[in-house]
Amino acid sequence: MSDISATEYLSRQQELEDEARKLMPWDPRSCTYEKGALRQQVFACRTHGNIGICYSCSIQCHTSCDIVELFTKRNFTCDCGTERDKPKSENQQTNEFRCQLRKNREPDVASLQNVYGHNFHGLFCSCNEEYDPDSSAVMLQCVLGAECNEDWYHDYCIVGKGKEKQGAKRKADEETLADGMPPLDSFDAFICWKCVSKYDYYFQKLMSHSLAEEVIAHRIQRGSLEEKDLSRSDKKRPIDDVTDGSIDYSLTLKHGYSKQLAKIKETLDKKTDKLYKFLDDLVPFLVNDDPVYEEPEDTATGADDMVSLLLQSSVQREQAVAGISAFNSLKTRLSEYLRPFAESGRVVSGEDINNFFEGNEKK
Incomplete structure (x- = not known):
């Protein structure tokens, strides 16, 4: 010494x-199961059957497990100590606590609202790969998530470029965006091409609205380097001119998009306009900010x-x-x-x- x-x-x-x-900013003493469905930090436990668990349970109940951080998920209820929580071995004693924080000896009823995708197996993006902390690739989470379950995407997959082609242009310690990606500081949120395709009708109506330029920052086409910036578009541009529908595309939203979507919603007829129904019923969290639940700070x-x-x-x-x-x-x-x-x-x-x-x- x-x-x-x-x-x-x-x-x-x-x-x-x-x-x-x-590394451990919050007080990990309370399981969120009894709080019900929340937008919260979720961790996948691959040891216990690819379940989703809250921040506290990832520390207190699954210390020795194979854990994958998924970041935030909407409307998710912790699986720890529920019927989905499979024991690490068949020899687990029945008198043990199922959740070390709730102290339940019998498994609780699992939520039927939870949605599971390949993230819970530790896989991400359309390329279906595990997260590589040593990669220089930029990854973005889909803010809508209706089709992809809020998946994370590599920038080179967003623009439809292969990992091998894009990787050759990067240094190992350098974070460089793939060709065709807009600067990260030019937008606030990302919507993947899968979710855009599922609700293509509504997004075309949105992009043809006179206030669209206040919401949408970029349209990023897959398989093409062309990236059309809707902030420079004509306010009255017809829907048919926005996209020809032959190429999948993702959208990025501007900073303050929630307030602007609220303004658009106010201009629509709540009884007859389908875009109003879309904003009000299907994606209300885009209009009204959906805060992430956080545990009390560590005392x-x-x-x-x-x-x-x-x-x-x-x-x-x-x-x-x-x-x-x-x-x-x-x-x-x-x-x-x-x-x-x-x-x-x-x-x-x-x-x-x-x-x-x-x-x-x-x-």
Whole structure:
């Protein structure tokens, strides 16, 4: 151990705690199952039958499982501890808690509203591949998700370019957009070609509306480098001129699109206009922002609280209590030992730290 001052030592400890906060910002003590269907952070557990679980259960109940982060899903209810939650092995005892947070010994009824796609198997995009954290590809989530279940897409798949062709133009450590993609700062949301195709009639009506240029930023064609910017289109352009229907295309929406969609909705006849029905019944979350549920922020104030939390989730209660007690006692004694060094600005040497721990081993 190299020689450092007590002040530097304590500063480094604070940096480690701050980094841990970024990785685990919320208090993982409450399962969202009883809150019902929410737009929330969802994690897929491939160990327990490709179920979807909430943030807290991913930490407390599935610590040793094969977990895939899916980010947000709408109208999703946590599967942990339900009939969908398959045990890791046939030898799992029936008297164990199904969910460590709800403490239920019998499986709860699973939600019938949950929608599952290949994301829950850890696969993404039309190319059906696992997420590669080392890839330089940009991935966008479909904000509509009616057809794709809010899937994530590689930029080169959005424009219909192969991974091999696009990958050759990128450096491993460089995030470069595929040819045909608009700048990321030029739009706020993305709607994939699958969802656009499913509701093509409504999107053509939307794009022919006089306020369309206030909502739609870009139309990105697949299999073609041509990218038509609807913000430069004529306000009265006929629907037939917007697209010939021969090529699939995705849409990007401008910043503030929800307010503009609300304005468009106000211009429509609620009784007869099909676009009104589309905005009101099928995609109301595009008009009225659908906030993401977040757990309460972590109230732990130090590393000892976080260690306590992790201990409680992985060992028996008696062992956890003993471990936490020993940890807190050691932390108190170390603080007292370092106080004179901090007050005088003295350097803490490796020998000093070794002497501290050797002295505690004899106690």
